[in-house]
Amino acid sequence: MLTHENLRTNTDSIVEYLELTSEDRVGLVLPFYYVYGGSVMHTHVAVGGSLAMLGSLAFPIRVAEGLARHRCTGFSGVPSTFARLLALKSLRDHDLSTIRYLTQAGAAMSKEMAARVCTAFPKARLFVMYGQTEASARLSYLPPDRIVDKAGSVGFGIPGVELKVRDPEGRECAPGETGEVVARGANITSGYFNNPEATRRFIREDGLHTADLGYFDEDGFLFLVGRESEMIKSGAHRIAPKEIEEVIENAPGVAACAVVGRPDELLGQVPVAFIVPSPDSAPPARQDVLRHCRDKLSRFKIPKEMHFVDDLPKTANGKLLRRALRERLTAQGPTG
Known part of the structure; x- marks a missing residue:
């Protein structure tokens, strides 16, 4: 269950670190029923920006044409979105010079893929992000200027979100020690609809237990290892x-x-x-x-x-x- 306050808080935080304005237009291939797609819509509508609906990545050439035709300033996707777009041999034939930011979430993006994206869009800033539906979309982001020296990291908590890594006994892990990522913030759900058992299991006094495994490095940057279930x-x-x-x-x-x-x-x-x-x-x-x-x-x-x-x-x-x-x-x- 996500409240208006959850969504508003998440929107404000993302607008802040992406520095979105009314001049921004995002190229969208993500569905709105997906919390990531919904978040992209909320953030751009909130600042008076616009969205260009580009259709499905089943036809990547149409997406590239749409980005150029609508003079998009941003583009959002999951790793497979960018993989399909980069596989398009004619991508360099399209004028994508107006794109200033790219956002990636939904799954881990490899260091190699991130490097390829940055090469294909040299004028754009790539934001590698991490989140969950329970967080109204977003938990952390990696600043674009750290994408090389902190390659593989999902950064640190977005404004208003506190992230911890805890061991099975609930103790906070030391840097380099792997544990479960636990999050607190006003953007996080209070529970699951008609499912008190899941609510007790994942929404606890110390925050949202994500079931994601990860560790912080000495500088406080979060690295994900994988899902406990995987x-x-x-x-x-x-x-x-x-x-x-x-x-x-x-x-x-x-x-x-x-x-x-x-x-x-x-x-x-x-x-x-x-x-x-x-x-x-x-x-x-x-x-x-x-x-x-x-x-x-x-x-x-x-x-x-x-x-x-x-x-x-x-x-x-x-x-x-x-x-x-x-x-x-x-x-x-x-x-x-």
Whole structure:
């Protein structure tokens, strides 16, 4: 349940750090029923700005044409949004010089993808952000001028939001120590409609328990490790899929990757990678990807299986559907 006060507070905070004015026009591909899309609408309407409805990323050339035709000053999306746009060979043929800010949220953006976005939009400032529906959209942002030296971070709390990282006993974690991200602020919901059990579980006295795992560095910048529910429990190890995905996505010939745990009789779970080859180069050989992983990852993190696929399952909002991949593996039965 999000109140008017939740939405107003969130809107004011985002307007402040994006420095939005009535002169801004955002190119929108996000649906309004998605809290991120709704937040983009609220912030621009609040300052007297405007929105250009660009349609679906199923037709990226139309999105690029729309950004140029409407002289948009901003563009918002999830990582897959930017991946599809950057894959458009004719992107550089469109005049996108009016775009001054880009916002990204909804899922983690790899360091490599962030660098590619900055290269493709040299005049724009990229805001890497983190949030949840329960926070009316936003919890943190990484200032654009820190995107290089704090690559991989989601920054610090937006104005009015306090973020902590706590261990399972509720103690505040030291810098570098991984725990659950807990948030407090006027933008955070008071609970879930007709679901007191979920409200007690996630909305506690010390704030919103996000179920996201992360850590602060010595400078107070937040780095996310992954969702507690996504962690792969392999033997005595807990493996964050995000780490493996970032390594594989940086391998030659790879466009995207998703890693999930496969049931295993001996270890409980083992990591399995689903890989989308890049359309602009020859498909990578399995052995080349394995060799790349061996150079970058601990042995227990190297995927035990690799499946090359045309695309990854996603929601209408562009978020990865790990559940669909896990169900595919579960249907095949455990290994070992």
